[in-house]
Amino acid sequence: MDKFPLVVASRDFHPGDTVHFKKWPPHCVEGTRGAEFHPELNLDKVDREVVKGTGNRDDGYSAFEATNVGLTGFLKEKGVTEVYVTGLTTEYCVKETAIDAASKGFSTYVVTDAIQGVRQNPGDEEKALEEMKQSGVKLTTSKKIQV
Ligand SMILES: [Zn+2]
Incomplete structure (x- = not known):
């Protein structure tokens, strides 16, 4: 992270009931420890956190499917x-x-x-x-x- 002027960290943040869990064992359920970033990730170096897979109808694999920020626009605004x-x-x-x-x-x-x-x-x-x-x-x- 030290090598980059801008760091974005994305994480799954799934509801307890989602079509995603028909394909995968439940993971990263909102409000549980599984949805938190790894404790060794230095969040001080993260400029923007994004969450994805927050709905119950999609997988949200891509960080560009983040639901709390329009990631493309955010990156372009920052000149990335x-x-x-x-x-x-x-x-x-x-x-x-x-x-x-x-x-x-x-x-x-x-x-x-x-x-x-x-x-x-x-x-x-x-x-x-x-x-x-x-x-x-x-x-x-x-x-x-x-x-
Ligand atoms: Zn997931």
Whole structure:
């Protein structure tokens, strides 16, 4: 986070009853510990927190589906042209956020040593990374980031 002038942290913030839990075990339910950021995440360095998946009809994988801020407009207002995506999970939230960022015109990077997959099936992560590359997302590592 020290390398970036602007940091946005997104998190799932699901209602207790949502179609999302037909696909996934319940997680990140609003008002529970699971919906909090990891205690070791330094929130002092976070400029904007966004929540997603707050409704009961969608998955809210992408940070661009945040319901408390229009993320595209927020980033453009701040003059952001490059977006670096990290976090969980490679095949869902990271992938959808990165592909959305690229499709909205941001030069988009996924930091491959700062993501983690669900790994439901062998090869899922590789497939997700390939899909991101096909969508114009660039892959990088934390060591290569120079700001
Ligand atoms: Zn979720």
